[in-house]
Amino acid sequence: xxxxxxxxxxxxxxxxxxxxxxxxxxxxxxxxxxxxxxxxxxxxxxxxxxxxxxxxxxxxxxxxxxxxxxxxxxxxxxxxxxxxxxxxxxxxxxxxxxxxxxxxxxxxxxxxxxxxxxxxxxxxxxxxxxxxxxxxxxxxxxxxxxxxxxxxxxxxxx
Numbered sequence: 001x002x003x004x005x006x007x008x009x010x011x012x013x014x015x016x017x018x019x020x021x022x023x024x025x026x027x028x029x030x031x032x033x034x035x036x037x038x039x040x041x042x043x044x045x046x047x048x049x050x051x052x053x054x055x056x057x058x059x060x061x062x063x064x065x066x067x068x069x070x071x072x073x074x075x076x077x078x079x080x081x082x083x084x085x086x087x088x089x090x091x092x093x094x095x096x097x098x099x100x101x102x103x104x105x106x107x108x109x110x111x112x113x114x115x116x117x118x119x120x121x122x123x124x125x126x127x128x129x130x131x132x133x134x135x136x137x138x139x140x141x142x143x144x145x146x147x148x149x150x151x152x153x154x155x156x157x158x
Contacts, residue, residue: 001016002016002133003016003132003133003136004016005129005130005132007129009124010119010124011115011116011117011119012116013113013115014113014114014129015111015112015113016139017109018110018111018140018143019108019109019143020109020143021109021110022086022103022104022105022110023085025085025112026085026088028139029088030053030055032048032051032052033048035051035053036051036063037138037139037142039063039065039138040065040066040135041131041132041134041135041136041137041138042134042137043134044067044068045066046064046065046066047064050063054079055079055082056082057079057081058079059078059079060076060077060078061077061079061090062074062075062077063075076093077091077099078090078093080098086102086103086104087100087102088101095118095120095123096120097117097118097120097123099114099115099117100116100117101114112136112139114132114136116132
């Protein structure tokens with residue numbers, strides 16, 4: 001199953017069911033190891049050593065991306081709201097983009113919604129929607145195939 005996306009003006013919403021409980025998905029979204037594993041999706045890699053996380057409102061996380069053609073970039077986000085393991089809100093100061101990540105238990109997994117608001121015009125494209133879907137699909141693959149050591153998820157024996 002692929003992530004479903006919808007665009008509406010300056011908003012992009014993506015939804016995906018994930019094969020892990022919310023605590024484990026939260027860990028993937030808030031740890032350097034987890035972020036490095038999926039953030040680049042199919043269009044970039046993220047060196048784990050480049051990821052920094054200060055998980056608190058006003059704190060930030062940052063990472064480097066490397067595209068297949070060798071181009072690199074630094075992304076920086078500031079946490080607005082941190083409510084484990086159900087909601088994470090962060091802003092990207094460079095663009096003004098606000099992202100809300102919502103995690104809801106669903107059976108033996110998690111229903112994930114990523115809602116991006118204030119998309120700059122260059123991100124109001126099918127390519128941007130496909131990029132976000134690819135990131136969530138990479139997250140699902142990571143959760144299916146890797147044990148990140150979160151023993152709070154009974155479906156993930158540590």
